[in-house]
Amino acid sequence: MFLSMPQFSRLNFLSLICAGLLSACAVGPDFKQPEAPKTSSYTETSLSQKLTPAPGVPGGSEQEFVEGADIEAQWWELYKSPELDALIKKALEQNPNLGAADAALRAA
Known part of the structure; x- marks a missing residue:
């Protein structure tokens, strides 16, 4: 009995999926997570x-x-760069996510 090409392709695909799922369990039950470095x-x-x-x-x-010092919220100002300040200001003003978050806070 011969399989048609679409059936053969589906069979290969399913075999590949099964093999992938079975190999995902390769770590085994005796796996022990290594300790974090003591430093x-x-x-x-x-x-x-x-x-x-x-x-x-x-x-x-x-x-x-x-x-151990805290980093300022406007950390880029520590560089004392007018160009960087202008870029950050422009990015914050034109960020649609921040505008949406601000609108959601006002609506709440």
Whole structure:
């Protein structure tokens, strides 16, 4: 008994789906999730709190890092870049999702 081409294709497709579903269970019941690393930082030694400026690089002024400090909501203002400020302002003004959220809050 021979199968027609559409029946053969459907049979191949179903076989492929079954094989995929069965192989998804390949981890097995004895899988144990590895423990999280016991470290408090990404580096072995603590990083320098101040970085020296790069000579001849625009905007390469000295930077200071305060570990554990909160980041301001308007974090981009820390760069003191009028171009970046203007881009962020434009993006916030023209964002349809923010407008919809604002309208939903006013309606509530």
